[in-house]
Structure formats: structure tokens, C-alpha cells
Amino acid sequence: MYSGCMSTPERLIESTRELLWERGYVGTSPKAILERAGAGQGSMYHHFKGKPDLALAAIRRTADDLRATAERVLAGPGTPYERIEAYLLRERDVLRGCPVGRLTMDPDVIASEELRAPVDETIAFIRQRIAELVEEGKRQGQFAPGLDGEEIGAAVLATVQGGYVLARASGSPAAFDAGVRGLLSLLTPPATGKDR
Amino acid sequence: MYSGCMSTPERLIESTRELLWERGYVGTSPKAILERAGAGQGSMYHHFKGKPDLALAAIRRTADDLRATAERVLAGPGTPYERIEAYLLRERDVLRGCPVGRLTMDPDVIASEELRAPVDETIAFIRQRIAELVEEGKRQGQFAPGLDGEEIGAAVLATVQGGYVLARASGSPAAFDAGVRGLLSLLTPPATGKDR
């Protein structure tokens, strides 16, 4: 519940973001948003056209956040492999799922071009960034030349998104970690240094 | 709409399965189920205790179906690699998503031990079967001995589940296929025969 320290539209957006993450678009009602934001009906319809409009603002912000978080790791220090590894191993609240990816299971989000767009753009962006890293790693001889950047990018992102599914199904983050370790073991560049 | 050729409880279960796949648990109302099944309110509450009870029957059947479909491929002919490949490449209605996996994004399903159980069991089963194939492949020298069956199983299943997310985000099955190809390119056993 956001009591003070934020403007009303801000509190509405943040409450919506939380609820979309927890319950999805279909499972999120204006009433629940208002209760969490500590606002009345009138406030919401004054600042936003309705539920879809508010959801769009919330989804855009969540999408931008996630993109920035991913970019921080993917553009960070280290070799291409190390940066992909850092992306896969970055701290996550696994059982909560992906705040962006979970929206793809929402029929009303998928049915709306506007609501789906930020989701699509975010996922496409991360996938593309990983693809670029793979291509760079190939040039450096870190990845096998036969690998396709776009395909590996898709596989990496899919492992993360699917990892959430496995974890939530089992009620434990362990399955997510197992999937990531499995992918990393397949992706590990052949040791070129002193060891082995 | 199921008009004839099925008993009423059967029509109710099948309608529920369809709607759970399309809209999830939260997005599926008894009214919508009844309309699709061509039944009245009384019928449903006569045969089932309520929405959760009917959903449980539907989820159980969908889970059993999926498990059988997967087992048919995983226990099929071919080397371990070929059987995993066949599982990954098996025909799918990608944009509809996974009828079992999508339930993990449903807050009410995850909150209910009973509803989550069939989902968990199905996913654990498939993951375990792939793990066994990897171990078998390792013994045959088809996979690197350093690979962990359970981890690769998780990675394979996660790639599939995440592939649905990528595909639905972009509105095209292409991303699913790319992820699968990417994983297969990482998993491909080193050619041991005449070539290379």
C-alpha cells in the first residue's frame, strides 16, 4: 500500500505494476488497484482513461525497467560469454516470474496491439543484444563459428523465461537454476588457457 | 461448441480445457464454460462442486494428455539425441502456448496445492525423462560426460516453455523455432562418423 511520498498517478501506476506482476491483466481489477494505491475511483478516471490506459502506462514502465536492468548486465565488463553468463545468473525473484514475460500469457494483452508492443519490444531488444554478444564472441573465437547469434539469443532468453515456468510449477527456484546451469554447460567455451 | 456426441460432464470438461488454455483459470468464467458446453447452470453444479472442482478435472486430463504425447516421442525410436530432437521439433500450435505451462502464470492455480499438483507432476515427469535420455546418451558417448542430465533436462524443457513466451510476445512462431534450433546447435553431438 502506497500511503504518501508519491503523487496519486504515480501511486496508481506503481500499484498497477505490482498487481500485473502478481495476477496479470485479467486478474487485476481497478478496485484492487485503488485499494493498494489508497485512492478513490474518481482519481483513477481523472488521470487515466480506464483500466487499459492505466495498464499501458504500467506495462511501459515495467518494460523500460527490465530493458535497462538487462542492458546494465549485457553491456557490463567481461568477455561476451561472461556477460551472457552474468545475465543468466543475475539475481532474480524467480518464483514471482518475469514481470514482462508473464504478460504474454494474458489473453487481453495479446489481443491488444498497444499492450503487447512494449512486451514485444523488450523481449526483442534483449534477444538482439545477446545475439550481438554471441556474434562478437564468435569473432573472438570464444564461441563455435557454427553458432547463430539470433538462435542462441532466443535459446538463452527462452531458458530464462521457461525457467520461471519450471520454478513456479515446482514451487521452488531450483528448477530455474538447473536450467540455467544446463544451458551454461552447453555454452561454455572450450578452455583455451592453461587448464585442461 | 460441443453440441451432441458427448455426455454433459464430458462436454463441461472439454469446454473448460479449451477455455483454460485460451484464457487461463482467472479468465475463465462458469458462464463461458456453460455457453461453450451448451449446458445450463444446474448441470454444472450437479456434476461438479464448483469452478475449482471442474477446473481440477480439466487440468488433470490436459496434464495426462500432454504427458502421454511427450512420452510417445521420448520413448520413440532413435538415439537419445534424436529423441530429444524429436521432442523439441514435434508439431506444436506454438502461438496457443503450452496448455499446462501457461497455468503456472495463474495466481489462483499456483495458490492451490490441488490445482498445481498435476502441472508440477507433468513438468517434472517430462524433465526427468529427458534427463534419463541425456544420461543414456552420455553412456553411449553421444553427449559430453561433463553434462548433467537433470540440468540439460531443465534447459530443454525451459527452452520449450520460454519459446512459447517469445513467440507470443512477437506474435509469430519464428522465435520458438529459433530458440529450439539454437539449443539443438549447442546440443549436437560431435560428429563421430565419416564426416569432418
Add this chain to the structure above:
DNA sequence: GTCTATATCACGATAGAC
């Protein structure tokens, strides 16, 4: 078994007072 009321509450939005 199946049907049609009916009940109760929530949903999503609007109107208008303050």
C-alpha cells in the same frame, strides 16, 4: 439430470458534489 430464477457480490465506468 437439467432447467430457469434468484441472490450476492465484484467489475468497469460515469456523474456530479465538494
Add this chain to the structure above:
DNA sequence: GTCTATCGTGATATAGAC
């Protein structure tokens, strides 16, 4: 800008006729 009615509809379940 924010609030409290109020509206029409749908969700979920029960009651009781047939």
C-alpha cells in the same frame, strides 16, 4: 483533483421447478 453515489453487467453459487 478527489470523493462518494450510482449504473449496468457479469461472476459464482444456490433454490427449486420440471
